[in-house]
Amino acid sequence: MPKIHTFDAVIVGAGGAGLMAALYASRSANVAVLSKLYPTRSHTGAAQGGIGAALANMEEDSWEWHSYDTVKGSDYLADQDAVDVLTKEAINTVVELEHMGLPFDRFPNGKISQRRFGGHTNKDTGKPVMRACHAADRTGHMILQTLYQQCIKNEVNFFDEFHVVDLIRVDDTVRGVVAIEIATGEFHIFHSKAVMFATGGWGRVWEVTSNAHSLTGDGPAIALRRGIPLQDMEFFQFHPTGIYKLGILITEGVRGEGGVLINSEGERFMAKEEYAPNIKDLASRDVVSRAIYLEVKAGRGINGQKYVHLDVTPETVNHYYELDGEDRRIDREYIEAKLPDIADFTRTYLGVDPVKEPMPVQPTAHYGMGGIPTDVNGRVLLDAQKTVLPGFYAAGEVACVSVHGANRLGTNSLTDLVVFGKLAGVDMAEYCQNAELLPLPDGAADEVMAEFERIRNNTGGVKAHEVRRKMQESMTENVSVFRTKETMDKAIADLKELREAYQKVSIEDKGKVFNSDLLEAWELGCLLDTAEVTAVSGLARPESRGAHARDDYTERDDENWLKHTLYHKEGDGYRLDYKEVTLGRYEPKPRVY
Amino acid sequence: MQAQLRIRRYNPEKDQAGYWGEYTLNDVNPNDSVLDLLHRVKWEIDGTLALRRSCAHGVCGSDAFRINGANMLACKTLVNRLGDGDMIKVQVEPILGLKVLKDLIVDMEPFMDHYKSVMPYFINDDPPPENGRERLQSIEDRARFDDTTKCILCAACTSSCPSFWANDKYVGPAAIVNAHRFIFDSRDKAPEKRLAVVGDTFGVWRCRTNFNCTNACPREIEITKAIAEVKNVLYTGEI
Amino acid sequence: MTTYSGITRRKVQVQSNFERYAFLFMRLSGIALLILAVGHMMIQHVLNDVHSLTLQYVADQWASWGWKVYDMLLLFIALPHGINGLRNVLEDYVHGESAIKTLNTVMAIFLIVSLIGAGFAIASF
Amino acid sequence: MSSLLLTLRESVRYRGRGGHYSWIAHRLAGLGILAFLVIHVWETAMVNYNPPVYEYAIAVFKHPLFGLGEIGLMGAVLFHAFNGIRITLLDFKPEWWRHQAKTVTIVWALFLVVFVPIAIYMLSSIISHCGHGSNCWAFPTYPVS
């Protein structure tokens, strides 16, 4: 029998979003935070470049400009009311983080230091603007640590290394979650009035990824299985600069500090007319990733391989500053101070010293713009009419508010985490004050326990890692920077086969204590689900928009497709449904950078 | 090349005591990390192997193990750093001084308790600036504690310290690093409370300047220096 | 642009305890011992080796105030340094509260007896 | 007890760098010197309290085995002293920690430079004393005549 715990609210996930929500919700409600990792090991800690907020600490800026950039970056798919909340609240929230002790870098005037980032511009001049508040290239680390520290201070209840495997939903109410205590293998039920999912991304669907091994799409998959739709899953961001083959991220901050992309002919190709003649290397991520892909396809990858060079050596950077007529010059020490971790990564993993040599980079699977649909208060929405599922919340990468639309701007995810994490936390605490604790249904954990028994005792002889690898290969081949009907059909067929193979997956570890064999097999099921939603949603959208770039439909089609996809699981099949995009001040127009 | 792994195994549900598991892997690339090798053992040879890992590039702090005798992160240790030639020997053990729960997994709670004991959170109850903006800080003041903000709580340091092996009441280098992070932050108002903890019997005085911690730290934090700086504050009463 | 620069120095109240003094003592006595102990070794064990050592030799030395003070200092610094070092080592490895209390008491008594006993031997010679 | 043995064993097994071995050597040397010092203090005190015991003790110390021990003591004091100064300096000057790996080497080098000539000198004096035909291996009997 699972052990039962009772709380007002349960937050699943202890990354930036989960911790921010916990901090606010626990002020007035009795909250438990469940995380399959120790909180400080969440992938928010890997975020490098910065958090976007129009503080205007060094040059003119405004939240309206930030909104404009976000909407333009999203290829007009973002909901503009939500974007305004994001950019306005960003300013207060970043200041608030500073008040919590977050050690931002400083400008000589003592204020928080900011730098340029892809897609962030001055709306009047179209030139890049310094908007990314940062702490060297470990901004996410500082956010994660600071929030965790504040949670310790405020005595938040943590259940570390508790792996959530199911949501308890009865009709249109949620009543808690089912989790496995990893250390003992025991099942626990957390009975609560409200539940929040803040489980992060699902980048492990792809082979070359900046995402952690733990980012397996548990949250979206569980939600889907419990009748909640997933929104805009076809939009998955490929970050242009991952370390070749490894996928480890090289922050856009490198280009923010002046780094440039170079092809085998020594050209700074982003400056070409067909890419981004105005802001060049600082164009939006989808644009840069496509450019790299096309350069490589045209045979201009370095040494004929599938990568290009990212060059941040002072000589190159200063050369291009001079060409661009900028006064700024950088030196070795500056790079070491502003990008110490990047330097460490490339030295460790490539033996390349970035102040002396260029780094080999290729696009890497990075960020899911889609996810569990919510409103700006984190309340989960069930359909195109925006019906709320009372008591169920989502925040962070797993949620789709949608402020990122078809393509997220760099630095906006961290902003999203803290802004919507906070709003969701506050709303959830309020909800708990008025809501009643509804009884647990009988056998609340039975279904998922049976599934685990099935996996544990299965004798099909298929190895989980092989299925996972094949899925990753297929998705990388067929549903990545560019896709077509053919490739997506292929992916869907592959996934069907792999799903059958998944039913035959068997494991070797039959024990209870730290049985990662078992948990990895279960996670694979989640990955397969999210992969399938991605391919199916993509196939159904015959246009190119943001990160969803199709070779067979190369144009954006605002007339028919300026709308959000909702994927509902129904029995063994699915149903697609579409939701209006909230427009506002910024009318859709062609995107030029 | 070929890799011969010796991995310290222990399953509390089956084994009375720990033992060495030996595994041979072929087609190892010199650029593979030890984590890659451990994954291969787990996925190709023995699914029961238990270890923690997440980010795979040295920023989450999950996989501090004792590799070929010394503490390091498996994901940040490439095979080519352990030797070259056609055959490479890799020995992986759990970190010392914390109870082994299964294979390479140790009980982190005592470590986290020491961390929490130094009040590792910003304390400043003064009202923030009236303009509603950030507190100001000079670049120089910010630089004083930059190094110690990098800690990812991997425990490689504390579990490499002979003083900690000998007596786990010692708060350990990681806790001192995190105390340093706040003691030297000009915005923080509670250095005295933290100094009372790290200045106590089982605080900085147990440090025998052995340097294993500094050498083990995957974030290259100058831990022993930070400890000495804290000691100096305790001698001089000035930060 | 207004600049905001420089390092803020702050005074803090630190509570002192035995370990802090013991730690400082180890370092300061160490510096003193560099001269006293190394000097002693050089003079007594190298320049004059044990073969020239006789009762008379010691007696001659202790007849001079200078040597008396030297040896007295050496005794009063080296022994506490060494005993405190031993205490450090034992506190690493012995964890029982009562066991370590007993050992500390024994060491303290031994230290006092030695200092008085040997100190008296030098002083009264 | 098992934890003590484990600690001691792992202290040797751990593959540390310079500082780790300096720490082991410093600790062993310190304890060694202390052991000698305790004997030495009481034995010397006998000059005053009980001269025959003192005479016997120095006679014993003339035995070549003790001579070798004395060389060891010399080494222990020298290493412990230099290393102790290293630790003290670095404790008070945290900004020098950057050079810690070098300081370990410097201490060992300094130690060897000072110790080796002295050790040779001391060794030669033991040999020369044994070379006088006297049976230097025999232990003295109490009281020394």
Ligand SMILES: Cc1cc2nc3c(=O)[nH]c(=O)nc-3n(C[C@H](O)[C@H](O)[C@H](O)COP(=O)(O)OP(=O)(O)OC[C@H]3O[C@@H](n4cnc5c(N)ncnc54)[C@H](O)[C@@H]3O)c2cc1C
């Ligand atoms: C390398 C890298 C660099 C980035 N750089 C930037 C940047 O510079 N700026 C920016 O704005 N964005 C950046 N991003 C994006 C941003 O960091 C992430 O989108 C964001 O951190 C996600 O935060 P989160 O709180 O939603 O989830 P995460 O931080 O990923 O946390 C997920 C949490 O959920 C828990 N969890 C997951 N599944 C379960 C389960 N089944 N049961 C229990 N717990 C579970 C995990 O333990 C974890 O605590 C970067 C991303 C990466 C990968």
Ligand code: HEM
């Ligand atoms: C000659 C000059 C000497 C110097 C510079 C010196 C210096 C030091 C220092 C700085 C320490 C502290 C080490 C630490 O805390 O890590 C120490 C420890 C110690 N010293 Fe000395 N010392 C000297 C002589 C002696 C003598 C003569 C003795 C013997 C009586 C001795 C015995 C010890 C012992 C037992 C320790 C504890 C070792 C440990 O904790 O590992 N030292 N010494």
Ligand code: SF4
């Ligand atoms: S100080 Fe370094 S070694 Fe220690 S826990 Fe932090 S990151 Fe790990």
Ligand code: F3S
């Ligand atoms: S290893 Fe231990 S002794 Fe001090 S220098 Fe590091 S804490």
Ligand code: FES
């Ligand atoms: S897996 Fe994150 S530090 Fe190694």
